[in-house]
Amino acid sequence: MALQPMKKLYLCFLWHMHQPYYKNPYTQVFEMPWVFLHAIKDYYEMPWHVSRYPKIKATFNLVPSLIKQLYEYIKNPDSCNLIKTFKKPVETLSKEEKNYILDISFNANLNTMIKPFEKYYQLYLKKHSSNAKFTNQELIDLQVLFLLSWAGNYLRENNQLIKSLIEKKSGFTHQEKLDLINQLVKFLKEIIPFYQKLQSNRKIEISTTPYYHPIIPLLIDLTSAKESLPNITLPKTKVSFKDDAQLHVKNAVSFYQEVFKIQPSGFWPSEGSISNDTIKLFSQYNVKWTASDEDVLYNSLASKNLENIYKVYKYEGVYLFFRDKYLSDAIGFRYQNVDEKQAVKDFITRLKHIYEKVEFNPVVSVILDGENAWEFYKNNGKDFFDALYTELSNQDWLEVITFSEVLEKTIVIENLSSIKAGSWIYGNFSTWIGHPEKNTAWEYLSQAKQILESEKESKNYQKAKTYLLIAQGSDWFWWYGDDHFSHYADRFDLLFRLNLQKVYEELEKPIPTNLLKPIKKLYKQPTLKQPTGYLKPIIDGYVSNYYEWLQSGEIDLRFDLSSMSFETILEKLYYGYDEEYLYLRLDGKVESITDKGYKLKMSILSTCEVEFIVPIQSLLYENNGLKACTKKVIEIAIPINLFNCRNFDLSFTVLEDDKIIEKLPVYSVLNIDISKDFTYDWIV
Template sequence: MKQLNLVFLWHMHQPDYRDHGNNLGVSKVGAGQTATDNAAGEFTLPWVYLHAMKDYVDMAAHLERYPEIRCVVNFVPVLLEQIEDYVQQFASRKFRDPLLRMLATPDLNHIPEVDRHLLLNTCFRSNHVTMLAPFPRYQYLHDLYLSLSREGDAMLAYLSGAYFSDLITWYHLAWTGETERRRNPLLATLISKGEGYDAADRQHLLASIGELITGLIPRWRALAARGQVELSATPQTHPLAPLLLDFHAARESLPDAQLPVSTTYPGGRSRVMTQIGSGRASHATRFGAPPAGMWPAEGAISAPFVQLLANAGCRWIASGEGVLKHSLAASGIHTTMHAAYRPWQLEGAPELTLFFRDDRLSDLIGFDYAKWHGRDAARHLVAQLDAILDAAPTDEAPVVSIILDGENAWEHYPYNGYYFFDDLYSLLKQHPRITTTTYARLLAQARPVVASPLPQLVAGSWVYGTLSTWIGNQQKNHAWDLLCAAKQSYDLVLASGRLSAEKSALATRQLAICESSDWFWWFGDYNPAANVASFDQLFRHNLVHLYHLLQLEPPAQLEIPISAGSSAATGGSMRRATESSA
């Protein structure tokens, strides 16, 4: 019987939201934070622990319920660092996240105005259709806020400590995972109570969150230890490596792409090698061995980058289907519908195998199935896989890669996707012709999959098969120029030897944070203004802190916003893979 090998790769990532600047006198990101109260390591945005308690927990629980299902889960090292940071905060009870501090505050009746604004500006940030409207008392808090805000900010002063206690409690209840709500009686009790939450309720909820966060990495380690999950990684802080190596990589898929004024990123090859090495080493520290493979940041690859990954010991990487299509066309190879369903090897790097994402199926999960009944969506996906297998050549066992964000899609699903995963994993575990597997297992089996030769690789990413999401317009290019200038200063100062070893290490860590792809993702008028403002400020603040670590005066232009975004744009945290389906 013909068999289809199905690989799910769930990518878990958040950039470093910690302010390592320690009161450097620049504007801070996030409501309620000032230059005087922002401690070193303060979290400027709460997305790491919120996604941890909702999505990373749920995704582990789905697999624990279905031990027959195998998959690859990609954890970016800088995300794991922050999860471990939260574990330490819960252990010490010294919270450097403003929301957790508010949840832990015994008396919310006399909190300062800055903290009131923090709660009002933060505790309604969610998908209101699936995470607010289903809870009438939470919806009431929002309606009351809207009613008072229409009368002017002065009216908000009438909100009591009881209001803020209910608000912050509901916000955290809304961000709990569906599997945890079904397991933990405390959550059911608090949700049923609905209002009138007191300090004891908040302390119980805080303790429950702490248990979830503390147990998260051990849960994933256990899933990997029993062979159900292959844990992969990304270079340390999620850098857009092909561009660090050469800005001209953007023109391989878009010949007319506009490039930054800076001709190249200074010392890019060394930085990429350091990012790869740091990512593999930190993964080995947490999980006992370096990862067999990597999901490069944004699935962005180029021929020089692939060679560096191969040299570092990576046995597999994955990217977007658009990259494969462009590469096959450049290689003079006719593209068929089955091209993405087989592994490939780039000439010059035979020890590394490339797999490519099925963009259509991945986007169905990421953007469309949330509107379907869970069982219908699951059946439709399995039917698509059956059709792929039926159409495959007789002598081929197709490898279908479904790769997507493992955290942001689920808030669009009812019940955080619980029923979709329940139905999908249930159908797959008993399907006679579909085997869920991992890339490492495919490469290690007695008859390993045979890779086809890929003569030429065109640089690109999983988004459109290009690098245009991170470079090419005025705002993104300006951000690269600011980073290049900071890197030149970094090189000169470290070469001078005037910094101590400790301060040099801090500057190098800060540089790596500035190299994250996330900042460039958000620049552009097609993204929501509020999100753009947050990431814009954080990027510039990170550069300012780098200059201060180098004992240099930051350029005045770092005080000027790079991008404004659009008040009409929605979403932003996810993209479809192809422009035609956007």
């Protein structure tokens, strides 16, 4: 009697590597350096982690516009504003260039990238002190330490210059800075060949995305946004970009074949956005498989049976995978605040639960950004990946393989009769359309498309078309509206409008004046409302009356949750002050953690670092003048003399037995200003 084959769980990782096209169409300069910085930190490092574990395979999605920019960096690194500015001797820098360096060079995670370098942290504190002036030596040190903080583990372990500079710690020379830049630029040449080698050895699979990373369902039909959100407000001016959608796919396939010498099997659709027509388009170009989010599947099946996401589906001849949102978001957002062993134990336990619960061989798809999470992990995630890949390698009941390989296994494949259009953000398209700013961008894009298509005989039609395609990238729309925050939102807005201006210029048409004005209404901080007067709340865990917090400031603590979103305990902060106290009120699901042993840590960073930890309890807590109480809300009064500062950065951490449950904001801090004098501002 033949033995029954052992049941298996097939785990498929997809790491999505993506950046929008940052080159200014007029100056041909890269306005923002994120392609370069993630290249030296993540684009080589992520497949390197996989290469070190014989039993681990993964799929890497490389967006064509990212690869194109890597090639352009290799050809002309001085086309990057950061590299060009950093190469200059500091004594020759203009005031504007020095300000640029002081702004960009602190774009690193405080705890995981800045604090590990003692001198870098000192410079950070100096930047946040009043009237800070940097010497030329400090500017050189700042630039070198910034680049070292972005250098990944592979470089730190294998590049002798980087090792020696880390050991030196400070006092760097201009020549050492130039040598470092040259070494980092040289390293860029190794990235794509490394992927090519790993794919040829069947260690990884490389998928691709429509060329400039647009939302294909919206290009095909803007009204597809109504499938998941029937009441969404659409742009007033609407045209069809269906032919452009086809170009994005066609150009991606051609570019992939040029780079990797084979036909792509898989497409990760930009932002996991799919629809019936999108899959039909993929099918025309012989795409074997694609993927999206579990919410899109649930919407399509009109059922939220968890087991369904561990099957593979087929529509119009294309295989569809749907990612496990919890496991994907756990790596992307939760595990960064947890000990590696604890995080991996949680991950494996949840996989085992899936394995034991279903009666078939489950396919678990874990899909997330392959570049954005790791700066929030200790050691750029290396400790986490070492623990994760080691434990996964030791489980005989699961196999970590690529998406194409899993299709060769004994798995459940079901036909889908229809797909409800949506993305991996909430299962809809609200991140890219519906808000007045987002709709304005679509209207400008539509107007440019109409002009372009009326000039098909123009000698510059193809050039103009390229700029239109760039302007269709998803990132421009992402940063419009008030759902996501970026210090550089104005740069994204500018690049979007400049590409549309180029469409008109290439066609020798007058540029509409509306394209000269910003669409984005900038908010330097995610503050919905600044304090309008002194407060004097009763610290009892209740909003005692309408007027108690009426004059407070208000901040959405989830403001920086870009990419995927997940449930948080803390949701909103209300804050204010009087001459003696800083008052904080935290709203959210606080009753779920009250009187259960949880604690709240408040971290204040100004010219010094101060932390306050209070129990989340219904009994009034008092210590050295500080008061806290939690019932319906968390209310806290902190004597200002305990931190003695009127402008500071603030963050909150929820602890359970000293383990971090959540930190908010997730990726940044809140800048709080309590310096205004309200002595004569009275409400009667």
